[in-house]
Amino acid sequence: MNQVNQSFVERTQAVLGRPLCAGKVQVLQVNLGLLCNLSCQHCHVQAGPKREEMMSRSTLDQLVHLAQSRPPGLVDLTGGAPELHPLLQQFILALAPIPVQVRTNLTALLLPQAQGMAEFFAAHKVGLVASLPCYTEANVERQRGKGAFGDSIEALRLLNRLGYGVEENLSLQLIYNPGGPSLPPAQTKLEADYKTRLAQDFGVSFTKLACMTNMPIGKFQKRLVQDGKDLEYFQLLTHSYNQATLPQVMCRHQLHVSWDGTLHDCDFNYALGLTAQGPLTNLSQLSSLAELDLRPITTGNHCFGCTAGSGSSCGGALTG
Numbered sequence: 001m002n003q004v005n006q007s008f009v010e011r012t013q014a015v016l017g018r019p020l021c022a023g024k025v026q027v028l029q030v031n032l033g034l035l036c037n038l039s040c041q042h043c044h045v046q047a048g049p050k051r052e053e054m055m056s057r058s059t060l061d062q063l064v065h066l067a068q069s070r071p072p073g074l075v076d077l078t079g080g081a082p083e084l085h086p087l088l089q090q091f092i093l094a095l096a097p098i099p100v101q102v103r104t105n106l107t108a109l110l111l112p113q114a115q116g117m118a119e120f121f122a123a124h125k126v127g128l129v130a131s132l133p134c135y136t137e138a139n140v141e142r143q144r145g146k147g148a149f150g151d152s153i154e155a156l157r158l159l160n161r162l163g164y165g166v167e168e169n170l171s172l173q174l175i176y177n178p179g180g181p182s183l184p185p186a187q188t189k190l191e192a193d194y195k196t197r198l199a200q201d202f203g204v205s206f207t208k209l210a211c212m213t214n215m216p217i218g219k220f221q222k223r224l225v226q227d228g229k230d231l232e233y234f235q236l237l238t239h240s241y242n243q244a245t246l247p248q249v250m251c252r253h254q255l256h257v258s259w260d261g262t263l264h265d266c267d268f269n270y271a272l273g274l275t276a277q278g279p280l281t282n283l284s285q286l287s288s289l290a291e292l293d294l295r296p297i298t299t300g301n302h303c304f305g306c307t308a309g310s311g312s313s314c315g316g317a318l319t320g
């Protein structure tokens with residue numbers, strides 16, 4: 001069969017000689033809920049201001065026990081906007097000394113409900129990963145809505161004043177994703193462009209840039225279908241399959257826990273309703289992360305989004 005007509009499962013099996021499996025769980029990624037102050041066009045979890053799903057106190061407590069039983073190298077908090085979870089600070093304090101990183105859309109840091117949050121993050125050396133899909137106003141606002149760019153710059157200036165992106169132990173990583181159905185450009189070159197433009201135009205600095213490929217799921221996939229570009233984009237992803245990315249795809253070293261305690265191999269699988277392969281599919285069944293080391297991964301054709309070109313993950317490109 002022509003390679004490009006093969007499914008992700010078939011192509012990966014042909015390379016590895018077996019289905020994709022996890023190694024040791026090193027990153028515990030937690031989705032605190034779907035409430036978000038923005039409603040971005042590319043949001044794969046369909047978060048927004050009207051979503052009410054939020055992780056409960058008892059699920060947060062279970063996570064603290066789980067993380068303490070065999071501490072992961074990192075707890076990665078995502079949403080929605082994690083800043084809008086009323087127990088966020090308590091949760092971070094309970095996890096100490098495990099390193100924590102928060103994914104922020106920047107603008108949420110300016111909301112009255114998040115007053116003092118940036119200062120709290122700095123005081124507890126929380127790493128920040130901030131989505132900023134471009135260094136120009138027009139491109140950002142096309143994806144994130146009117147006013148999002150100015151607020152993002154204001155939040156970046158606040159973070160810089162606190163030492164983020166300036167001091168070595170206050171990491172501020174920015175995330176780029178393409179505005180449409182194309183692969184991201186080379187990460188190092190784009191990082192240099194971002195650094196120059198943000199410094200020159202706004203006096204803003206950051207630690208590093210990560211490039212993410214838009215996954216063909218959620219709102220982005222809906223838009224592709226509306227524009228008649230879904231097949232073309234899928235072909236781009238399959239033609240760009242890069243087997244060198246396979247050892248690094250994020251499901252191999254991370255576990256994703258959704259707001260209701262369901263276990264997933266990654267947040268894309270969460271968005272698609274694909275749970276981890278049984279028998280352990282809920283946090284309540286788990287006593288140690290070690291139980292999910294070496295598990296088989298649930299894959300599908302959306303996984304071509306992780307293996308195209310230089311590869312893509314929540315931490316950016318996987319190769320080159």
Ligand code: SF4
Nearest residue numbers: 036040043047080105
């Ligand atoms: S900021 Fe993030 S979570 Fe919120 S709508 Fe945009 S992409 Fe989704």
Ligand code: SF4
Nearest residue numbers: 249251266268303306
């Ligand atoms: S989409 Fe998820 S399961 Fe598929 S390769 Fe990427 S990280 Fe792994």
